[in-house]
Amino acid sequence: MEALRILGDEHQSLAAILHAVRFMLKEVVAGRLQPDLKLFEAMIHYLDAYPEKRHHPKEDVLFARIKARSSEGAAALAALDAQHQAAGERIGRLEAALAAYVADPSRLADFAAAFDAYAEFYRTHMMLEEREAIPLALRVLTPEDWAEVNRVFTGERDPMSGTRGKPEDFADVFSKLVAAAPTPIGLGAGPYRG
Template sequence: MTVVSELHQDHVNLSKLLEILEKKVEKLKHDGEPNFSLMADVIGYIANYAEHHHHPREDKMYAFFKGRDAELDKVMADCEVAHQELKGIGGDLLEVIDGILHDAVLPMDEFIARLESFVFNEKAHLDFEEGHIFPKLIAVASDKDWAELAISLPAEADPLFGEKQAEEYKELYKALMQDMNA
């Protein structure tokens, strides 16, 4: 499995979580009871995993391929900027939820708008990488490139979707399985 296919699998997994948040948005729009703790867990996982594992691997992969194709360089640079923007959006939303969990008052329509914005931006980013960057990387990469990257960017165990869930994500994993089976 190449590094890009591992990153693609991360995108598949992140998309599952974003689908859960989309369902939560729809329930909230129809006066559903919000589960802020679960939403915080989902957003926290997405933000934490992306910031500490996924985006650093992508950024190092992009640096490896830098200079091979001008168009690829442009979209990779755009993507690196997006990584920083997404970090801010996720962090801001987590602060909002934390405030709500500590009795801060926020109109529900404002919370829904922020949650929708988070989901929209995350999905757009995944779509951008899948549609504009990964195909270009695959076109310029050789088997030797993938072998070098596999050594320099080893896959880390995913704390939610891996074989063994980290303690902090066990409840989220249960909720994810319930949601997928519902």
């Protein structure tokens, strides 16, 4: 099923960005890396613009199809729905922590803690989707359901395969993030140039 392949690819892309930011923040806190504020801003923009605003709505279609077919997994699906609904609040806290750090470099630890909380949330969120929602979808969805879910998922490509012709090219953004991120997580090509 194409939708599940895309969902898995998008989860891997998100996990890579989360890992990259966590790694960089640990290195900055330890004094081994100079902060690249534009790179941090670009990464947080990516997290807001892609996973929060484009990835979750596709998952919502999958979850709605599951709920239409079965009451099984209702608690997990309700938790996932609530987590999706809280996206603006979640990204707002992260943006506020970054803005406070940009305004006052002594707030680095606060930004690092806010990002750790965000990354940990996403780790458990994706695990819940992969452990509960996906197996349930495989059990209860019909071929017609999968046709609709696949149509929705293939309509907006994941950041690794590109979104040419869309308002924002996430493949380009992702490539720039990887190029600017320091080794061993990126290419270390220098400061982020958006």
